[in-house]
Amino acid sequence: MRNIALKLMYVGTAYHGWQIQKNAVTVEEVLEKSLEKVVGHPVKCTGAGRTDAGVHAKVYVANFRTTSSIPCDRLPLAVNTRLPDDIVVTGAVEVSEGFNAISSCLKKEYTYRIYNSRIRNAFFVDRAWFYPKYLDETVMQAAADRFVGTHDFAAVKSVGTDVKTTVRTVHYFDIRRSGIVIDCKVCANGFLYNMVRAMVGTVIYAAEGKFPPEAVTDILEGRCRTDAGPTAPPGGLYMSRLWYNEPGLTEEELT
Known part of the structure; x- marks a missing residue:
């Protein structure tokens, strides 16, 4: 076999x-x-x-x-x-x-794409989140940095599959703008149900001034889903990188 x-x-x-x-x-x-x-x-x-x-x-x-x-x-x-x-x-x-x-799988990376323009693009339908209000990527990054490390991520987990623990390690959460497209790249040793989409919604709330970036630390410690931002739509989310030690499946061979 x-x-x-x-x-x-x-x-x-x-x-x-x-x-x-x-x-x-x-x-x-x-x-x-x-x-x-x-x-x-x-x-x-x-x-x-x-x-x-x-x-x-x-x-x-x-x-x-x-x-x-x-x-x-x-x-x-x-x-x-x-x-x-x-x-x-x-x-x-x-x-x-x-x-x-x-x-x-040792770790995974998801990329969430935002189309940050006042005018939508037909070619990005179901491929990115059309977000017409301008987003300051520097504020988003300041909030994203608060997610990096080993934390209890219950505050950004939607109700769904039961898990033994909601503790995960986020290796990086990078926000990169290229013109009117913002890519949010999150790498972790594992993800909870809707975790990435809730993390994106949270950094967007910070960019909108609903709470300061440093509040993310308190949100995580509070473990309450309603304190964090909304769950971003699914169409902007991509599994983008995987890490294995298996021959033929190294990072270079998967990209």
Whole structure:
């Protein structure tokens, strides 16, 4: 039995997230059905993370086990012919028996994109958050810096999947403006349900003057979701980088 890791990218607009659900179409479901036609037997994919409905992935990894002898360099082309245009397998590599796309992941980066202009752009629909009020990225960065480190992130977790602990380590939260586009890049050892989108909403509230950037520290300590900013819409969120120690899945090989 071979353990195969697939490198993917997908536009999540048409899907109810990654994970299979009973009454909604998901990326995992579509991928598994396509894989089964290629390898000739049922498969179960394990994904790098549970992206929510409407969220995208510039980089994603999923592994599955197969008895098929199809070479890895032929798998992407074979699977892509059976996938819709908004899901693409960009590579495949045979990995160690113990590799698991989610538990073997050392850290992840999400990028949230804001289209900060008074006039919306049709090409950014469901690809960025159209935000017509000017945002000061320096204030956003001052607030974002307060999230960096090991904290209890219950204040920026929406009600959803139960977790053993809401403590996570954020390695960086960088705000970068390029003209009228603002990219918010967050890297952590793990994320809670809607955590990134709530963090973005919080730094935007700081930029709007609803509270000073340093208040983020008190918000985290208070652990109350209603004290933080709103949950940003899903269409602006992308999984953008993943880190593994597995050969064939190093950071350079995933970008």
